[in-house]
Amino acid sequence: MALAREGARLGIDYVQVREKDLADRALLRLVTEVVLATTGTGTRVLVNGRADVASLAGAHGVQLPEAALPVEPVRRAFGHLLLGVSCHSIEAAHKAAAGGANFVLLGPIHPTPGKEGPFLGLDVLAEASRRLAIPVHAIGGIDAEHVRAVRAAGARGMAAIRPFLARPLGPVVEELRRAT
Numbered sequence: 001m002a003l004a005r006e007g008a009r010l011g012i013d014y015v016q017v018r019e020k021d022l023a024d025r026a027l028l029r030l031v032t033e034v035v036l037a038t039t040g041t042g043t044r045v046l047v048n049g050r051a052d053v054a055s056l057a058g059a060h061g062v063q064l065p066e067a068a069l070p071v072e073p074v075r076r077a078f079g080h081l082l083l084g085v086s087c088h089s090i091e092a093a094h095k096a097a098a099g100g101a102n103f104v105l106l107g108p109i110h111p112t113p114g115k116e117g118p119f120l121g122l123d124v125l126a127e128a129s130r131r132l133a134i135p136v137h138a139i140g141g142i143d144a145e146h147v148r149a150v151r152a153a154g155a156r157g158m159a160a161i162r163p164f165l166a167r168p169l170g171p172v173v174e175e176l177r178r179a180t
Contacts, residue, residue: 003169004034008043010173013157016063018048031057044082051078063105066092071099086139088120090128097134104132105159108140109150113162115140122153129154144172147179 004015015038017031027050035045035058044060047053051062051074061082064074075083085096086105093104106128108119119140129136135156142150142158150158163172 001033001037003164004043004045005037006169007164007173008038008041010170011041012043012173014044014046014159016046016048016159017059018063020048024053028053028057031059035059046082046084051081051083054078054081061102064096064101066096071096071101075100084137090124090131093128093132093136097132101134103135103137103156104128105137105139106155107138107142109138110141110146112141122149125150125155126153129156144175144179147176151180 007015015034017034019027019030022030031045031047031053038045046061046063047059048063049065049068054062055078061084062074062078063084063086064071065086066088071083071085082102083100084103084105085101087093087096088107093106096104106120106125108115109121109125111119125136125138136154137157137159138150138155139159142160143163147158163176
């Protein structure tokens with residue numbers, strides 16, 4: 001909670017609650033607390049894979065995994081939510097956009113611990129950014145060293161976990177801002 005509050009104070013655009021193993025009530029309670037912790041700031045709260053919880057807790061949106069529910073029924077049922085989709089190919093990103101997604105997270109762009117298999121690279125990111133009418137955000141191995149390159153490839157933004165957990169949040173946010 002302190003990390004979400006501090007991130008909001010520092011102007012982080014989005015906080016994603018990604019707790020796949022929490023029971024429904026515990027997840028709802030956590031998301032509600034994160035929403036309250038970020039209230040009055042420009043930070044938007046997204047919930048991983050659970051549009052129902054996002055809606056009940058007053059979050060701004062949902063981030064669907066590529067293999068989750070199809071985008072279209074989620075868009076119809078939860079039209080008031082921002083809808084992001086995590087995609088691992090240009091084809092999946094096109095499908096998400098056609099289904100009504102507001103944006104996609106495309107990756108992994110660079111090698112990252114915990115993700116097996118090939119990474120997409122900057123050329124795929126650039127092609128997706130050119131071809132899609134919705135914002136494409138880069139994910140996967142993104143840190144301050146990569147920000148300029150992913151922006152030059154056309155990414156609207158970036159998403160990360162490790163840089164925000166490695167050291168105090170303020171210096172990380174400042175370093176990322178300087179890199180843009």
